[in-house]
Amino acid sequence: MNAADLGLPVAVPSTALFTDRYELTMLQAALRAGTADRRSVFEVFTRRLPEGRRYGVVGGTGRVLDAIENFRFDADVLAFLAEQGIVDEPTRAWLADYRFRGDVWGYPEGEVHFPGSPIMRVEGTFAEAVLLETVILSILNHDSAVAAAASRMSVAAGGRPLIEMGARRTHELAAVAAARAAYVGGFATTSDLAAGFRYNIPTVGTSAHAFTLLHDSERDAFTAQVDSLGSGTTLLVDTFDVTEAVRMAVDIAGPGLGAVRIDSGDLLLLAHRVRQQLDDLGAVKTKIVVTSDLDEYAIASLAAAPVDAYGVGTQLVTGSGHPTCSMVYKLVARADDGGADAPLRAVAKKSMGGKTSIGGRKWAARRLDASGIAEAEVVGTGPVPEVLADRQLLVELVRGGEVVAREPLDAARDRHAAARAGLPMSATQLSRGEAVLPTEYLTHDV
Structure with missing residues (x-):
């Protein structure tokens, strides 16, 4: 529900000076x-x-x-x-x-x-x-x-969910409009809370590398996140060593871990390695989310990879060129x-x-x-x-x-x-x- 649905006052500024x-x-x-x-x-x-x-x-x-x-x-x-x-x-x-x-x-x-x-x-x-x-x-x-860029990315994703996460790459008001347009074009969710509030678009998000670096160890960071958000959360595993982070993530959250996110490196290679490791650890239902400067071409190149969702920022909010x-x-x-x-x-x-x-x-x-x-x-x-x-x-x-x-x-x-x-x-x-x-x-x- 948004502010209007809740009966709260919503400021409606004049658009008269949005002109030449x-x-x-x-x-x-x-x-x-x-x-x-x-x-x-x-x-x-x-x-x-x-x-x-x-x-x-x-x-x-x-x-x-x-x-x-x-x-x-x-x-x-x-x-x-x-x-x-x-x-x-x-x-x-x-x-x-x-x-x-x-x-x-x-x-x-x-x-x-x-x-x-x-x-x-x-x-x-x-x-x-x-x-x-x-x-x-x-x-x-x-x-x-x-919306056109989002549509092309949606086609490239082949039915896998797309997450809009470009708010930090554009003007704060343009970010809300971009999240809305991306949803029309086929994206499933947004990280931008203003877009969720104004347009009822589902929002997602868990943690960034800063949260890991805040703690004395990666284990401490993962434990804190799972204690707060539950085992269904998404853990970011590429701050240090991906293989060790995945092992630790499953050890802390158990085989019911919701997802892991990879934000750097050779995404195609890492996705295959992480999928195999998760399966070997019994986390067969744990999903893999990839981010890192994706566009429709990068998404298409990952079609054969065991990726479950894509997070897209810069290229989306700038119309992919x-x-x-x-x-x-x-x-x-x-x-x-x-x-x-x-x-x-x-x-x-x-x-x-x-x-x-x-x-x-x-x-x-x-x-x-x-x-x-x-x-x-x-x-x-x-x-x-x-x-x-x-x-x-x-x-x-x-x-x-x-x-x-x-x-x-x-x-x-x-x-x-x-x-x-x-x-x-x-x-x-x-x-x-x-x-x-x-x-x-x-x-x-x-």
Whole structure:
């Protein structure tokens, strides 16, 4: 249970300043020009996947919904804007009453995505929608990168549990978001208590090398830990001599010792040696947990080793070399005036260097082959072909400013497992390659 479940007060800080200054200066200019009320459609997408990745994973949708709800310009924020001369008084007066009252559609959290996928669509007036650009991208780029890395590690682990333990390798707030995204991507537990408290993710953890070094001997340390936590605990056995530590661990805890953890050395060789030693000592049910700068490739290399669980830190919270998904937030349609019923027309950026975009409010669907396996990501504007009507990917997230798509985190986790299972087998290859699904476009007028 978390704080809200217990009925305890939970601080909800404003997210209004999680933005770039130019969002507010654009707002001020649009208010003066009389264009701020034009109905507009913004879309989040990525032009390409990180190099070598076969699919992306949508992470952070639930956090985006929280951010939209808490996007408020309170007195302290407005005072800061005035003191810094960021926007004028009429703009501050407009911001004082700001509430997002538009609609948001998007890929549900845990779904996979591909280049051009309209991961999120934000509709409202230009003024209310443009302000959300930075906070939405900040969350989706970070969480989706971690979720994608977690998914690849989950595939490499082949069903063995994964422990998220990267809190000490990133910003303290990013650590909580990373633990959440890792859980969506397939990790089973986290060492981060804030993530467990906030998102009900199971937490684990026992001791570090410092605990062993604190005591006069390794035996004293193991005895203290077993006396405190029971024989089912996990003992860290690589502080000094692994073979002697394993012998001592079983001697102290008995054959019912829960697990041993190896955090250094040749993990493949040590895992085999430790497994044999444990079996010889009668500790046949004692598990082996390995840590030490693992990524998906290191995990895959241990597939044949007698390892029962993996703990991953640095590589996970940094997206395993790709800490962002390069998602963008682009205006794709807008009205010619501020009328509520004014028709939309497509707009798009046309520039050099591959930074073009496709105009129009888009839908997306995943076409399946005769075996029920995905074969293409279809993105279009205008009517949805009948054959794809029941394969649409975007769901309603916010209606008239009210969140309508709250769900347990386990729902996103289960969704990701199902979405990944529906991709071609080549999606799970760790070798470098192109996106496993092509993106096909069916564009018409808005």
